[in-house]
Amino acid sequence: MNFRIVLFILSRLLAIESLIISISGLVSLFYGDIDFLYFFYSSGIALAVSILVFPFVKNTKRSLGKREGYLVVSLTWVVFSIFGALPFYISGAIPSYTDAFFETMSGFTTTGASILNDIESLSHGLLFWRSITQWLGGMGIIVMAIAILPILGIGGMQLFIAEVPGPTPDKLHPRIKGTAKRLWGIYIILTLMETLLLMLGNMDWFDALNHSFTTMATGGYSTKQMSVAYYNSPYIEYIISLFMFLAGMNFTLAFFALKLKWKKIFRNEEFKWYAIGTLLFTLIIVFFLVIQTGLGIEPAFRQSLFQVVSILTTTGYATADYMLWPSFVVVIIFMLMFIGGSAGSTGGGPKVLRIMLLLKNSYFEFKRLIHPKAIIPVRFNKRAVDPKIIANIQAFLVVYIILFVIGTISMSAIGLDLDSSMGAVIACLGNIGPGIADVGPANNFYNIPDVGKWILSFAMLVGRLELFTVLVLFTPHYWKK
């Protein structure tokens, strides 16, 4: 294990974080908020640590193996959250460090679960910093999903390799840089487009930018306590629905979009399932809302679309308290929490790709039962998938369920009821934000005991980094030579 390269990378990333905290301080200064100094304190602490570490690691070999990869990725999110919590904590906006850490981890993991009871009381600088943690987290996820995870060999992510004009599965390759930069370019362009479109809907530029940051990251932090419901604008709701949907797509498909190769997108099997699934569940909910609550068809469609896309992409914005909808709709929404966005998007959860391959494989299992000697592979985009990858994905699902069960039991042990326990865990493990029952969209995570907040912070981290990246660090195999 080359710890020095790990520290080297972390210290450089920490310097970048310090810079962005400073920029948030400038936002505060620009708005004349008195808390701008706290940003520079926080930024200074981060920079100081980064600089103090640097002399110990500067002369390190630049080779980064798989083992170091898991550690760097996991620690990046932890270190960013530890220092990213400082502006909230030092300024006194969030008096408890546990709460500040939870809020920051929820940001960098693009979860969106919040402990804040009065978001509007935050200064512009803090609101900006809160949104930008998600936007940075989203950037990190894109490069991780497309460049790093396939090499680390985690649960089916290898399937990307054939798709992406990027690295080959051996060592971290200079081409990653190129791939990442192009994907980030698309990410930035989409963010700016959304900002512009939201401003056309009479949102001020600050709110528009913040919501665009957290939409593209499928994060879901809003600058308003009421979330998107605050604006009470069908136009804004449709625009955000559209961009949430785009953010939940595989970003590599955007390459094809730029080259106007639309067929390539519409032939992508995961995209088809994602799009058809979104539409299908929206229509089912519209039907029940219209029949059982007497809502008009357009508002029912708009609210249903918004909520389905928000949950499926794991963004977590709210325009309505779905806990007040008919029980059937609550159940559908709860089930959607176990799917997640497309692989290669900023969305969390198990991902459409994995669910799709597992469903297909289960269907073929019946065929295999009748023809036990035939070899019946699962196909993705018409190519046979290696049974080992299917086995990886199945193991991923099993670990996901184990974590969900352990998490739910832990939450109930500290006093939450069954629904709230399940809701809190899936909301964090799936990086969604709001859950059900006591942590539904009309509530937040403030009342959860501290130990629960630490457990849920860990759940966010593990869920965000595709489980294995973090969990492998806790196995003896990882540390054996």
Next chain:
Amino acid sequence: MNFRIVLFILSRLLAIESLIISISGLVSLFYGDIDFLYFFYSSGIALAVSILVFPFVKNTKRSLGKREGYLVVSLTWVVFSIFGALPFYISGAIPSYTDAFFETMSGFTTTGASILNDIESLSHGLLFWRSITQWLGGMGIIVMAIAILPILGIGGMQLFIAEVPGPTPDKLHPRIKGTAKRLWGIYIILTLMETLLLMLGNMDWFDALNHSFTTMATGGYSTKQMSVAYYNSPYIEYIISLFMFLAGMNFTLAFFALKLKWKKIFRNEEFKWYAIGTLLFTLIIVFFLVIQTGLGIEPAFRQSLFQVVSILTTTGYATADYMLWPSFVVVIIFMLMFIGGSAGSTGGGPKVLRIMLLLKNSYFEFKRLIHPKAIIPVRFNKRAVDPKIIANIQAFLVVYIILFVIGTISMSAIGLDLDSSMGAVIACLGNIGPGIADVGPANNFYNIPDVGKWILSFAMLVGRLELFTVLVLFTPHYWKK
């Protein structure tokens, strides 16, 4: 497809059912209940159908292939339930045929979910028939699990083949008869032993026999509305706990017990997990009950043991309304509903064996991540398990979850809340009996709308027959030549 052999077998089994309905009529006659005639009507109808079918099928080839196997097994449970419902329906004890069918399917699948609001009002004959549906169901399951499923190649059941002094995996073999007879011998002996021990606890012989029938079947039908709580006897609770535990063990281990080869039992990995798991969850619940409810240690241990064994073996007797216990305990019990008894027992659910292998495989997945080129097999009783069997088991779990999700959504669509929907589905799919919330141990299934009862009846059937046996009949592959 040789439909005639399927009909031939069904007609012979129906004649047996007719006989046992008659015997239940004799019980009614013996107790001087006026409803004995209805049993003979029901028995007559079953016999008449059996005889009417017979001429069409008597000259059939006696070869029974895999395809016919799935159909025979599935239809046996359906036909038995259709005709087995007659005594309840014709006598007027259960005025709705839907309810009568649900109650009977719940019997033959050893589920124990009931629609009866006043069990004590039933005649002795009906109580006897109700219990014996479970006992017969248990007999069917033993022979199915040990002799038929391994040949049909369903989700990991092949692992038995090496263990059981029974058939080889090609055609239904005459040796099955011998194996089945010996296992049934053990089943009958244990039933009689329990009856005797319950009578020593001052239970009258009728109740003792009925409870023994439904204990050994892990069915859970009681002759009392209050279930085992009625007797208010620690001795009876311990005895029933013991026999539920035995009924949830792999019956083939009883061979070793008879030959006094105890080591073979204690070295069996599934048994170890089953025994240790039972003890562990019991102690966890005892701890919470003592701390949070102030219950004494002995009653807490007794109630906790009884409930853990009852749920884990999928029996479903109740000595306490666990919905009134602390939220944490409810969550633990709910999670236990997803495990089930040992493979080769009369217990339902996914089974300890499958859960154990999946947990082990997930753990090894981390090792595989670090050493991607090494071949790291999962071992069961120190032998490497074919990765194909692990894949089978993973597919089984995925299908189990899909059914649970579809079932929960269906139940919520007809008006149940989330917890009741999940509870009703897992209680039936896992062949447990009582679930949580509106179908918890203090309630029953009476208030569920008819369509829900048919869906749940189907869930019991599918769960009881290890999913694939039934579901394969609904795939095009099965019917293609």
